[in-house]
Amino acid sequence: MPPGITLAADTPTLSAANTGFMLICSALVMIMTPGLAFFYGGMVRVKSTLNMLMMSFISLGIVTILWVLYGFSAAFGTDHGSIIGWNSHYVGLSGIGLTQLWDGYTIPVYVFAVFQLMFAIITPALISGALADRVKFSAWALFITLWVTIVYFPVAHWVWGTGGWAFDLGVIDFAGGTAVHINAGAAALGVILVIGKRVGFKKDPMRPHSLPLVMLGAGLLWFGWFGFNAGSWLGNDDGVGALMFVNTQVATAAAMLAWLLYEKIRHGAFTTLGAASGAVAGLVAITPSGGSCSPLGAIAIGAIAGVLCAMAVGLKYKFGYDDSLDVVGVHLVGGVIGSVLIGFFATGGGQSDAKGLFYGGGLTQLWKQLAGVGAVLVYSLVASAILAFLIDRTMGMRVSEDDEVSGIDQVEHAETAYDFSGAGGGTAPRSAAPGPVQEAAAAQTKKVDA
Template identity: 75%
Template structure:
């Protein structure tokens, strides 16, 4: 054989079972994040909205999975133009079982299912901004349209080899622009169109179940290792650094948020700890393959403090972001994406260097381009979609339905059986009275008075 052919054969990637197994595990971890998000958001809403909040995340799993199979994967990653892929892989056709993702040692199917989990959680993130007040049918329609019109094209622009932002050198290791800025800007676009919650700026809207919030944050933290480390598409040293940076930045952001909270409000809260951790996870997502662990500390602390300050902007500017999706995901994604331009070392998974490592401002301007394009497109497109849905079928439930409880109206269920609990208490008291011989008459306790 000719020497040239031998060299080519030697350089051709072959399937790596270790990396394939790692990526399948990473995909499963990313899927766990969506139920984790459901718990995180579900604990933050009121009693009468918890099931609706859980369902808004879970329905995204069903809708986006089907759309991804039909055409989403092909639109996002098939060769096309700078903004939109082709349809060669529509229906997951024309993909061989042993066919490898171009330039990597994992099958195309593994890459496709890993990216599917990103496509699922991104619209689910938006739901937190809309808590308490949207029709489930309207939300489901929005998820389908938004994934098609916004997420799939943005994923192509950011990650496809011929994508508009990818070819211009914008770095997004695991989704700072494609996932978090995209979802946060979409949330802002929708809430500028639909009505505010009844009692916005007047009622406290306290979380009904903080342990559930902490559980959700823990599942998000756990799953995020697959989200970030898996985005390298191989199990090697770069994946290990991304994993390390994820842990370091998240812990640092939690401390930064709590410090800000203590100085500003005088207390360390569990909600602050959970929110700070999520802010750190968001900010390190685009940067985990570019910065050192010391840089990850800086990214985390900055994100924790800035996002903690940003969540109050909704009261200043009057937009009703129910669970602070804009303040955490949009702002956190912007912070993480731009800080690459300062802290990129050029020695992890990327060769580009930031301002603090002798790279000048070149990469920073590229990051500004990525942030601006995704933010503007998602904001405008999402607002238009929301307005169209609102005009056709109505996006929000009536105010009376919201006050009475969206769970019962939209799902014919309630999250907690307070009547059952009250009945058990009455039964126990009756037994106690009978055994003591007091003959006390136990009357019905009010079973429906709940802090909703």
């Protein structure tokens, strides 16, 4: 996010163009969460599809309410100790005027708040991919509630809030490499180290059940990411948002091609899953860095992320942690790559005058990036592991082994994603009397049989 520094002589006025642009970007970021649900939902086995979709969708409900009640205030209110924000006028979003501008910008506070809300929603949803097949839905809902309160809101303030320690240090994170992707990836690692592996990990086949669904989700993510990235400049007046838009496309393309090339050399095939995963890796890596590098730098960042993330997804088999859908390999590793490479590829001609090592800036920006990466990674990993441990020891984090084997969709949601035996997708209790719809269907079946 850009710093909010404004001279008295340049007091901004509300811009209808920037306000409309940011509302569109907010809607684009919102559609990323359903896109993520489809992306993850296609990657799991049939028996876990609905649960995977719901683990993303529930974040839309929980985080929205928390954001209105206190989250926006905690993340972007007046700084307290460089750690957390608070502003009583933001509590409940009740003390904000309709045309009150976000400090230093030409958009209303409400617009900034709803744009940032979409970031807060998708970040815990990203974590869910690492936990597929085995987590109680009620425990997941509680985890989201605690995690955004204890981890996301403070980290967002560190990185983007005026007075946050990382913000003041000069850590560059254009749209969420640290606050979103490293934060979510480290949290995923912390939780899976607590709850353990799926039944049959490294023994049973756990292939994606619907690669078309994966590709649909990846396409929606790519589409929505333009709002995620370009919108993070909070306006469209000076060309920086346009640079970020271009670099988003360029880096994503480079990462997809690099992942596929690595995959062909390493495994002998170009896979659709590899194309989708490579694209997401590029999107993750360019998120923090795209406002500070050139399009050629974006190609390099994307290509590096594509190869290194492709290599990283195999680490779970080497080290024995069950990251179901490669959240650690793509989001944590990709976020680290994109954030650290700012220290090499920042040109000084984009969002700020900070230059990386390759452009004569020395190691100054690199050390700042490493400080931000390290702090967010460690805090999120430790705090998330503690939260998972406490939930697991109280209400239990995992479903039973029998329920996991039989299918978490039936156990947690009383539904199945695909019903090949009848007209409905749900399951009614065995003792339930047939309703008029069921009776009509049965009568029609008898006619056909006759």
